Amino acid sequence: ETGVTQSPTHLIKTRGQQVTLRCSSQSGHNTVSWYQQALGQGPQFIFQYYREEENGRGNFPPRFSGLQFPNYSSELNVNALELDDSALYLCASTVSGGFGNTIYFGEGSWLTVV
Amino acid sequence: GDSVTQMEGPVTLSEEAFLTINCTYTATGYPSLFWYVQYPGEGLQLLLKATKADDKGSNKGFEATYRKETTSFHLEKGSVQVSDSAVYFCAFNDYKLSFGAGTTVTVRA
Numbered sequence: 541e542t543g544v545t546q547s548p549t550h551l552i553k554t555r556g557q558q559v560t561l562r563c564s565s566q567s568g569h570n571t572v573s574w575y576q577q578a579l580g581q582g583p584q585f586i587f588q589y590y591r592e593e594e595n596g597r598g599n600f601p602p603r604f605s606g607l608q609f610p611n612y613s614s615e616l617n618v619n620a621l622e623l624d625d626s627a628l629y630l631c632a633s634t635v636s637g638g639f640g641n642t643i644y645f646g647e648g649s650w651l652t653v654v
Numbered sequence: 655g656d657s658v659t660q661m662e663g664p665v666t667l668s669e670e671a672f673l674t675i676n677c678t679y680t681a682t683g684y685p686s687l688f689w690y691v692q693y694p695g696e697g698l699q700l701l702l703k704a705t706k707a708d709d710k711g712s713n714k715g716f717e718a719t720y721r722k723e724t725t726s727f728h729l730e731k732g733s734v735q736v737s738d739s740a741v742y743f744c745a746f747n748d749y750k751l752s753f754g755a756g757t758t759v760t761v762r763a
Contacts, residue, residue, distance in 0.1 A: 542697075542699070546697075573750060573751075575751075580756075581755060581756070582658075582743055582745075582753035582754055582755045582756050583698070583743075583751070583753050584753075585750040585751065585752070588749070588750060596749055596750055598750070628697075630697055630698065632698075632751070640686040640703065640705030640747070642700055642703065643688075643700070643747070643751060644700070645690075645697045645698040645699070646697055647696060647697040648696075648697045
């Protein structure tokens with residue numbers, strides 16, 4: 541039990557649509573990040589939020605956006621979905637303050653774009 | 655650029671065999687190093703970590719030592735069980751986690 545919950549667990553969308561994925565972190569975890577894991581690959585960093593501000597971004601286009609809320613919840617939004625967006629999306633949270641801090645992952649949201 | 659390279663799989667072992675998964679990294683500075691495990695259909699779970707050179711992380715019989723001189727963090731377990739069948743990811747943290755491609759391990763009874 542990591543204390544990080546994600547919803548929905550599975551969803552199917554059509555190319556061109558928009559999707560919102562949600563994450564709830566442990567109380568006190570002021571840093572949340574999102575990762576995309578394509579089938580058979582390692583997770584790829586999308587972006588990170590600290591105290592409701594984006595403070596790091598991987599190699600993903602602007603149609604990937606996020607929000608972090610004061611209640612330790614967050615969202616990942618993807619606009620204009622493409623077939624290659626089909627993947628497991630993982631939310632991760634931690635307490636900022638050092639690169640050795642444990643980062644806790646949720647179970648993920650499986651997105652299929654058809 | 656910064657990256658993680660880990661041994662390609664899949665790896666198939668018999669129960670009670672010795673497991674080792676090689677991992678090397680390229681990073682500026684001295685990042686913290688992690689091994690994560692992913693069981694079928696699940697998210698990532700932290701298996702062990704090491705935050706500085708010569709640190710040994712250990713958990714559930716798995717061990718890995720942070721070797722700065724060889725920039726390595728190889729995962730080992732002396733006697734695997736069927737329940738250890740999973741995908742194992744090596745990663746380092748320098749504000750974000752950078753993962754290797756993962757190594758699929760299957761343990762046969």
